[in-house]
Amino acid sequence: MLEYIDKIKKLSEKLLTEGKVDMIIGFKKGTMPMIHEPCIVKSPSDVNNLVWDSLCTINLANYLTDRKEKIGIIAKGCDSRNIVNHIIENKIKREQLTIIGVPCKGMIDRKKISSMFDQEITEIIEKSDQIIVKGDAFEETLNKQDLLAENCSLCLHRNPVIYDELAGELVEEQKDIDTYKAVNKIEAMDSAEKRSYFEDLLSGCIRCYACKNACPLCYCPTCFVDESRPQWVGKSQNPTDIETFHFLRAYHCAGRCTDCGSCVQACPMGIDVRAFTKKLEKDCFNLYGWEAGLSVDQPPPLSTFRPDDPEDFIK
Amino acid sequence: MKVIKIDKKAWAGGLEKSRSGYKLFGPVKEKNKNFGIFKELGEKQMPDLKIETRLSPKSVIYPQSEVMFEYSTDETRDDCNLMKAPEKDCSPRAIIGISPYDAAAFLILKRNFDTPEYKDPYWCNSFEASTFIGIAVNEPDSTDFSTSTKTGPFDTSGLDILLVDTGDDYLAQVVTPKGEKYLKTAGWEVEAGGDAANKIEEMKKAAEAKISSHISFENIKNKSILELYEADFWEDISFACINCGTCTYVCPTCWCFDIQDENKGNKGKRHKNWDSCMFPIFTLHTTGHNPRETKLQRVRQRFMHKLKYFMDKYNDGIMCVGCGRCVRLCPVNIDIRTVCKTMNS
Numbered sequence: 001m002l003e004y005i006d007k008i009k010k011l012s013e014k015l016l017t018e019g020k021v022d023m024i025i026g027f028k029k030g031t032m033p034m035i036h037e038p039c040i041v042k043s044p045s046d047v048n049n050l051v052w053d054s055l056c057t058i059n060l061a062n063y064l065t066d067r068k069e070k071i072g073i074i075a076k077g078c079d080s081r082n083i084v085n086h087i088i089e090n091k092i093k094r095e096q097l098t099i100i101g102v103p104c105k106g107m108i109d110r111k112k113i114s115s116m117f118d119q120e121i122t123e124i125i126e127k128s129d130q131i132i133v134k135g136d137a138f139e140e141t142l143n144k145q146d147l148l149a150e151n152c153s154l155c156l157h158r159n160p161v162i163y164d165e166l167a168g169e170l171v172e173e174q175k176d177i178d179t180y181k182a183v184n185k186i187e188a189m190d191s192a193e194k195r196s197y198f199e200d201l202l203s204g205c206i207r208c209y210a211c212k213n214a215c216p217l218c219y220c221p222t223c224f225v226d227e228s229r230p231q232w233v234g235k236s237q238n239p240t241d242i243e244t245f246h247f248l249r250a251y252h253c254a255g256r257c258t259d260c261g262s263c264v265q266a267c268p269m270g271i272d273v274r275a276f277t278k279k280l281e282k283d284c285f286n287l288y289g290w291e292a293g294l295s296v297d298q299p300p301p302l303s304t305f306r307p308d309d310p311e312d313f314i315k
Numbered sequence: 316m317k318v319i320k321i322d323k324k325a326w327a328g329g330l331e332k333s334r335s336g337y338k339l340f341g342p343v344k345e346k347n348k349n350f351g352i353f354k355e356l357g358e359k360q361m362p363d364l365k366i367e368t369r370l371s372p373k374s375v376i377y378p379q380s381e382v383m384f385e386y387s388t389d390e391t392r393d394d395c396n397l398m399k400a401p402e403k404d405c406s407p408r409a410i411i412g413i414s415p416y417d418a419a420a421f422l423i424l425k426r427n428f429d430t431p432e433y434k435d436p437y438w439c440n441s442f443e444a445s446t447f448i449g450i451a452v453n454e455p456d457s458t459d460f461s462t463s464t465k466t467g468p469f470d471t472s473g474l475d476i477l478l479v480d481t482g483d484d485y486l487a488q489v490v491t492p493k494g495e496k497y498l499k500t501a502g503w504e505v506e507a508g509g510d511a512a513n514k515i516e517e518m519k520k521a522a523e524a525k526i527s528s529h530i531s532f533e534n535i536k537n538k539s540i541l542e543l544y545e546a547d548f549w550e551d552i553s554f555a556c557i558n559c560g561t562c563t564y565v566c567p568t569c570w571c572f573d574i575q576d577e578n579k580g581n582k583g584k585r586h587k588n589w590d591s592c593m594f595p596i597f598t599l600h601t602t603g604h605n606p607r608e609t610k611l612q613r614v615r616q617r618f619m620h621k622l623k624y625f626m627d628k629y630n631d632g633i634m635c636v637g638c639g640r641c642v643r644l645c646p647v648n649i650d651i652r653t654v655c656k657t658m659n660s
């Protein structure tokens with residue numbers, strides 16, 4: 001996987017030199033050991049700033065919304081599914097994009113890694129399937145598999161579903177994954193337990209909206225939390241308002257969320273935002289056999305209907 | 316320099332004793348998380364002096380959401396349309412375990428809330444009732460650039476007491492009479508030996524030497540506002556930003572707020588809530604016009620405010636204490652140190 005970046009750089013340079021794209025959207029090396037910064041590259045000589053490794057977590061499709069340029073975008077599996085979503089929802093035109101698809105075996109979870117060590121982590125070195133974690137007074141080699149973000153460990157679409165170029169050979173998709181294990185656990189709780197679970201989950205929320213803003217799906221010109229005539233949601237720390245934001249946002253993602261995990265990675269308070277969205281994903285799969293973002297030709301389940309759609313909620 | 320020696324064995328007892336005169340606030344580990352938040356300490360609850368504080372202590376003086384007053388618009392009532400301030404507890408409180416630069420940040424906040432023309436009573440009453448007991452940072456991490464911002468891991472400018480953890484005990488440097496009063500209430504009155512002041516000075520130098528991150532803003536001071544405002548680097552700087560409120564909410568020096576009424580029927584409350592210049596509707600006018608409609612304008616505003624406008628207006632350094640929270644917590648790694656370097660070049 002570490003070889004991908006060479007091909008990504010070559011492709012980017014070619015696309016920019018030939019004028020096929022006005023810009024490349026990718027990542028540049030971060031100023032902290034476990035994160036990279038999304039960036040644009042406009043000049044062929046700057047392609048050397050691009051990086052690609054297991055820390056390229058945030059969904060770059062988020063940066064395509066309503067742009068007018070011709071864009072070369074580096075997209076892993078989940079990113080590519082969100083690009084499909086964006087095309088279906090008219091947030092970007094297919095013709096504008098040259099998609100550099102990147103097969104992915106998962107991104108590592110920097111918060112998980114931080115919590116494993118008492119001291120500050122000063123360097124991460126990636127070597128194929130292993131990650132070397134270094135601090136001032138320690139060095140440990142861990143298996144990448146053990147450090148994956150939860151959504152990555154459950155991923156069924158590691159290869160990009162739409163692309164113009166590939167940065168590497170397609171990888172084998174995972175099989176026999178119990179994708180909804182965590183959701184099932186919550187569903188099995190009784191009412192009181194569930195209430196308590198969600199109260200605890202959201203107790204730290206400061207309504208920074210990092211989750212919503214990191215999400216490629218959340219692009220409404222005025223989000224419902226910002227509507228003021230009339231106002232739908234209060235802006236204080238009232239728990240009901242906080243819950244309303246999270247539950248309602250999850251519903252807006254139903255049938256569209258690709259479980260890219262950007263919401264969880266973005267949250268400064270360590271809230272598992274996916275607890276909400278994963279449930280909606282499960283429901284769409286069970287009710288409509290639907291998985292988001294796999295094909296530009298199929299409209300999402302909530303914007304269309306079939307005569308044989310389940311109707312047992314009509315009593 | 317007056318220094319009191321607090322044997323760690325006497326720490327818990329002293330804290331308990333101080334409750335007779337003070338409400339106690341300090342860092343408390345969040346359930347199931349590896350970081351802490353400043354909260355009021357419950358009965359027998361101890362402040363965690365080693366944990367990373369995710370949000371700054373500004374919320375103790377300036378809560379994220381505060382009720383300014385309540386009202387009724389019911390014309391059958393005597394108190395119709397009268398604004399009633401809620402019962403607010405401004406009894407003396409001690410904020411324990413605050414880092415020296417978080418305390419220095421309160422002096423920056425004070426410039427906004429306590430001015431010759433206007434004093435915000437909500438902020439001022441809380442601030443004046445507080446005694447700040449800081450804990451010196453012996454091991455600053457790589458995102459700590461506090462020595463570049465006129466403060467530092469042992470800075471006493473915002474504190475009433477500076478605690479220095481020497482291993483077996485705390486050396487409590489008395490900075491103000493308020494601090495002295497607290498120590499007396501806690502029953503910590505044994506003065507440390509003659510070399511305590513030197514020991515603190517030594518440890519201060521050692522901590523400052525460990526600071527590996529530095530910024531400079533000399534050139535920003537000398538450049539004109541327009542030169543910085545119209546520079547071509549803002550597109551690159553702002554690209555990654557997702558316009559969430561993380562940086563502003565975790566920042567100890569950010570002060571913007573929004574005032575909102577929440578009504579039900581004919582009763583209501585007026586709230587003062589934290590707001591963020593990063594949010595798209597921050598500058599939305601009632602006409603529908605928004606002078607900072609684009610992400611670039613908002614990102615530029617944040618860094619210009621922090622690193623230029625504040626410095627020009629008050630002539631006292633930048634609006635940042637180098638705590639590093641925004642650097643560690645930005646979801647897309649926008650780093651104020653890099654922006655400062657770009658603006659300063």
